[in-house]
Amino acid sequence: DAGVIQSPRHEVTEMGQEVTLRCKPISGHNSLFWYRQTMMRGLELLIYFNNNVPIDDSGMPEDRFSAKMPNASFSTLKIQPSEPRDSAVYFCASSQGTSGYNEQFFGPGTRLTVL
C-alpha cells in the first residue's frame, strides 16, 4: 500500500492566489482528516469527512478555506485567496473511522509558503 498520498509536496505562491492541495487516502479507509501544522499553533484539525461527507468543519479558520471529498479516493483543500499567514504544513490523514480509537495514517504533508 502506498499510504496516504498528498500533492504537491511544496507550494510557493503569492498572496491573493488560489491554492489547491490534494489528498488520496488509503484504500478502504472511510475517514479523512485535514490538519494544519505551524510552530505557533501546533497541529490543528481543520475538517474531517466520514464516507465522503463533511462531519465537522469548525476548525476551518476562515471562509477562504474550503474542502471537498467528491469520492472515497480523493479530497481537496482549497484556499482562495491565499494570505501569508496561511503559510504552514498541511497534512491529510485517513483512518477506518472517525472514532478516537482509530489509528490515523498521515501523508507526507504539503509545505505551503505564501509570499
Place this chain on the structure above:
Amino acid sequence: SQQGEEDPQALSIQEGENATMNCSYKTSINNLQWYRQNSGRGLVHLILIRSNEREKHSGRLRVTLDTSKKSSSLLITASRAADTASYFCAMGGEGNTPLVFGKGTRLSVIA
C-alpha cells in the same frame, strides 16, 4: 479544550540514555495514543493505551496511563540517534469524536 499538553517541550539526551515524555489532558478519554514525527514527515502511530490499561510495552517503548491524574508518559529506553523526532500524544474521546493531538515534545538524541 481536550488538547493535551506535553512536557517537556524539548528534550536533549545522549545516545543510550532513557527519554521520558509526559502528557496531561483535561477531560475523560477512552484511549490515548502516541505518535512520532520525523523532521519533514507526517506523524506515525507508535502505540495505543486504553483507559482501562495502566501500562503497555512495545519494543523499547513503555507507555503508562494514570486516568486519576489525567496523565500519560512515554519512555524510550536505550535511546538511539534515530529516535530524534517530535513525539505527540493524542486523546481519544467518547463516541465518534476524532483524536485531539497535543503540541508535542521535540527529542534530540546526541550520538
